[in-house]
Amino acid sequence: MRVEELETPVPVVDLDVMERNLKRMQDYCDAHGIALRPHIKTHKLPRLAQRQVELGAKGITCQKLGEAEVMADAGLDDIFISYPLIGEAKAHRLAALAKRVRMRVAVDNPLALATAAQAARESGAEIGVVVEFDSGNKRTGVETVGEALALAKEIAATPGLRFDGLMTYPTSAQTRVFLEEARPAFAAAGLEIPMLSGGGSPGAWAVHEVAPIDEMRVGTYIYNDRAMVGAGAATLDDCAMVVWATVISRPAEGRAILDCGSKTLSSDMVAPEVGPGYGLMPDYPDAVITRVNEEHGTVDVSRCAKKPELGERVRIIPNHTCVVTNLHDEVVFARDGEVVGSWPIPARGMTR
Amino acid sequence: MRVEELETPVPVVDLDVMERNLKRMQDYCDAHGIALRPHIKTHKLPRLAQRQVELGAKGITCQKLGEAEVMADAGLDDIFISYPLIGEAKAHRLAALAKRVRMRVAVDNPLALATAAQAARESGAEIGVVVEFDSGNKRTGVETVGEALALAKEIAATPGLRFDGLMTYPTSAQTRVFLEEARPAFAAAGLEIPMLSGGGSPGAWAVHEVAPIDEMRVGTYIYNDRAMVGAGAATLDDCAMVVWATVISRPAEGRAILDCGSKTLSSDMVAPEVGPGYGLMPDYPDAVITRVNEEHGTVDVSRCAKKPELGERVRIIPNHTCVVTNLHDEVVFARDGEVVGSWPIPARGMTR
Numbered sequence: 073m074r075v076e077e078l079e080t081p082v083p084v085v086d087l088d089v090m091e092r093n094l095k096r097m098q099d100y101c102d103a104h105g106i107a108l109r110p111h112i113k114t115h116k117l118p119r120l121a122q123r124q125v126e127l128g129a130k131g132i133t134c135q136k137l138g139e140a141e142v143m144a145d146a147g148l149d150d151i152f153i154s155y156p157l158i159g160e161a162k163a164h165r166l167a168a169l170a171k172r173v174r175m176r177v178a179v180d181n182p183l184a185l186a187t188a189a190q191a192a193r194e195s196g197a198e199i200g201v202v203v204e205f206d207s208g209n210k211r212t213g214v215e216t217v218g219e220a221l222a223l224a225k226e227i228a229a230t231p232g233l234r235f236d237g238l239m240t241y242p243t244s245a246q247t248r249v250f251l252e253e254a255r256p257a258f259a260a261a262g263l264e265i266p267m268l269s270g271g272g273s274p275g276a277w278a279v280h281e282v283a284p285i286d287e288m289r290v291g292t293y294i295y296n297d298r299a300m301v302g303a304g305a306a307t308l309d310d311c312a313m314v315v316w317a318t319v320i321s322r323p324a325e326g327r328a329i330l331d332c333g334s335k336t337l338s339s340d341m342v343a344p345e346v347g348p349g350y351g352l353m354p355d356y357p358d359a360v361i362t363r364v365n366e367e368h369g370t371v372d373v374s375r376c377a378k379k380p381e382l383g384e385r386v387r388i389i390p391n392h393t394c395v396v397t398n399l400h401d402e403v404v405f406a407r408d409g410e411v412v413g414s415w416p417i418p419a420r421g422m423t424r
Numbered sequence: 425m426r427v428e429e430l431e432t433p434v435p436v437v438d439l440d441v442m443e444r445n446l447k448r449m450q451d452y453c454d455a456h457g458i459a460l461r462p463h464i465k466t467h468k469l470p471r472l473a474q475r476q477v478e479l480g481a482k483g484i485t486c487q488k489l490g491e492a493e494v495m496a497d498a499g500l501d502d503i504f505i506s507y508p509l510i511g512e513a514k515a516h517r518l519a520a521l522a523k524r525v526r527m528r529v530a531v532d533n534p535l536a537l538a539t540a541a542q543a544a545r546e547s548g549a550e551i552g553v554v555v556e557f558d559s560g561n562k563r564t565g566v567e568t569v570g571e572a573l574a575l576a577k578e579i580a581a582t583p584g585l586r587f588d589g590l591m592t593y594p595t596s597a598q599t600r601v602f603l604e605e606a607r608p609a610f611a612a613a614g615l616e617i618p619m620l621s622g623g624g625s626p627g628a629w630a631v632h633e634v635a636p637i638d639e640m641r642v643g644t645y646i647y648n649d650r651a652m653v654g655a656g657a658a659t660l661d662d663c664a665m666v667v668w669a670t671v672i673s674r675p676a677e678g679r680a681i682l683d684c685g686s687k688t689l690s691s692d693m694v695a696p697e698v699g700p701g702y703g704l705m706p707d708y709p710d711a712v713i714t715r716v717n718e719e720h721g722t723v724d725v726s727r728c729a730k731k732p733e734l735g736e737r738v739r740i741i742p743n744h745t746c747v748v749t750n751l752h753d754e755v756v757f758a759r760d761g762e763v764v765g766s767w768p769i770p771a772r773g774m775t776r
Contacts, residue, residue, distance in 0.1 A: 079776050081775055081776065082776070113718060135718065155672075155719065156673050158683075158734075159431075159670065159735065180675060181674065183735045206675060210676075210722070211675075211681060211717065211720055212672070212673040212675060212720065213673075320508045320509075320510050320536070320564070321532050321536075323532060323533075323562075323565060323567055327562065329508075329564050339690060340686065341691075365563065366465060366746060366747065366750075367487045370563055382533055383535045394718060395691075398751070399750070401773050421687075423433055423684070423687050423688050423719065
């Protein structure tokens with residue numbers, strides 16, 4: 073079956089483009105002596121995580137325990153949860169995971185550290201812990217070297233925990249500044265920094281010039297999307313995922329309505345300088361998806377010389393591919409426009 | 425178990441508030457002689473659709489065939505798909521549904537009409553068809569009475585199809601204007617307009633003053649959300665759904681990070697005049713959820729006199745409850761803060 077014949081709306085991933093994306097990132101990391109630890113949040117599929125490991129990834133990154141559980145069930149055995157886990161219930165689940173696979177977690181506060189310590193006690197397994205610091209993103213991560221050092225000392229002093237180094241997201245000029253201050257401070261305290269883990273697909277290709285990271289956490293690069301193209305990290309030809317949709321109404325000369333809305337594409341926008349609207353229609357570059365309701369996409373086609381017709385199938389490159397994956401129970405894979413198969417997405421919706 | 429003990433992030437619905445919302449809308453419709461045909465997109469749960477029918481709803485509204493299939497499987501037997509269905513595959517699925525339950529669909533163009541006609545032929549069942557017109561929303565819906573009349577005439581002349589009337593969304597002053605022009609035009613053509621179906625929870629309580637609708641399609645009223653409060657259609661006490669989240673990081677005095685991001689709350693905003701941010705924290709009215717990444721919610725707590733602490737559980741009233749439902753495989757139900765149970769959401773993700 074051809075992809076144009078699929079019932080819409082449907083996300084379709086081109087396997088050749090995906091494979092090229094995977095190899096290119098692995099080659100980049102290999103060339104610069106950086107360990108690749110891909111983030112599975114973009115695809116949420118064990119068999120793609122396995123493919124990443126097969127190509128040379130040293131392990132995987134998850135954001136939530138639920139994702140890690142799905143991956144461990146599928147045989148992935150070196151998992152980093154780059155996210156602060158807090159509380160009894162999370163400790164129990166982390167302990168259960170640590171009994172079966174190598175686990176590493178991130179902390180930026182004493183409660184997350186206590187959760188990891190409890191998991192190590194319960195499991196009897198050693199758990200790696202990295203300290204997250206902020207590189208200007210102003211999300212999670214300690215803001216000073218002093219805080220990082222205090223946490224690292226406590227990790228090193230806690231039975232069952234192993235201080236694995238530092239992490240940050242994304243990797244920026246500030247990463248280097250922080251590290252240059254941290255190295256002597258840690259050395260003075262008798263602590264080595266075993267590793268610096270950096271992240272972020274948009275800036276990945278220049279990371280060797282930005283900061284001396286040892287490990288790269290990237291997710292979006294596997295599919296790419298409009299935001300990645302806007303960031304200069306990919307071309308339209310590198311976008312492996314497209315959403316196929318149908319024009320279900322043409323109520324006015326300048327307006328087309330698509331059968332995909334926020335429940336298919338999400339409401340995520342790209343930076344204003346990248347472009348307007350809720351996705352890019354590569355075959356209609358002058359069309360703008362001006363609005364998404366739950367199941368409707370409103371497209372301003374007034375500036376298109378040739379306009380999409382009622383009933384026509386159209387392609388959309390999503391603004392943000394990771395959230396599209398999360399909205400669908402399954403994704404279709406294709407090669408040269410021919411459908412290869414459809415895979416359920418077992419880690420979809422794993423937000424806990 | 426108390427709701428405060430649930431693992432986060434988790435959407436929780438208060439059954440008493442929900443039941444009050446359901447009854448209030450049914451009472452309103454009864455008082456004004458309007459048939460209630462609730463939209464299941466908000467809850468996506470057959471047992472709540474059944475509850476709506478039990479309370480007096482004449483049938484239900486779905487947006488997609490996938491939702492209708494789930495509802496028909498559960499025994500709901502009077503289903504309106506208020507959405508243009510187009511193409512062979514949709515016709516086959518509509519035919520299969522029409523063989524088992526009473527089906528009605530909306531059209532605003534000849535291809536959707538042809539799809540309904542094909543389904544009627546295939547099923548041997550009569551399918552009701554309503555013509556959608558635009559009331560100023562500029563989404564789907566014909567823009568002129570002439571177009572509506574042309575479609576209605578073709579419906580009436582097509583074997584297996586029954587002209588059921590007109591529909592619009594939302595219901596506005598323009599609805600009345602359109603109808604006043606349509607009535608004589610249809611009468612002159614020898615066609616009766618059997619029914620006018622209006623919709624939209626935000627304006628529901630005033631609809632009897634706005635336009636003479638016979639049927640009300642509303643969804644959000646069952647749970648309510650911040651947008652509904654902003655529209656003056658509900659109070660905070662009427663919001664049956666809250667998302668419980670945990671403060672997983674407090675990297676700076678003015679910043680708290682929650683374990684819920686766009687994969688839990690969506691990226692939907694409310695109108696600027698309603699307020700900023702990606703949800704409302706009722707216990708911290710001066711807090712603003714300024715950013716959502718996939719699994720992080722960044723909260724500016726700098727203006728809060730008392731600030732949420734690390735590890736604390738907090739409540740969030742989502743901006744848009746319908747998209748929150750669609751992000752979760754299950755929803756927890758509670759009464760007086762005590763967990764009653766957790767139900768899977770079978771129509772989640774049914775976008776085709």
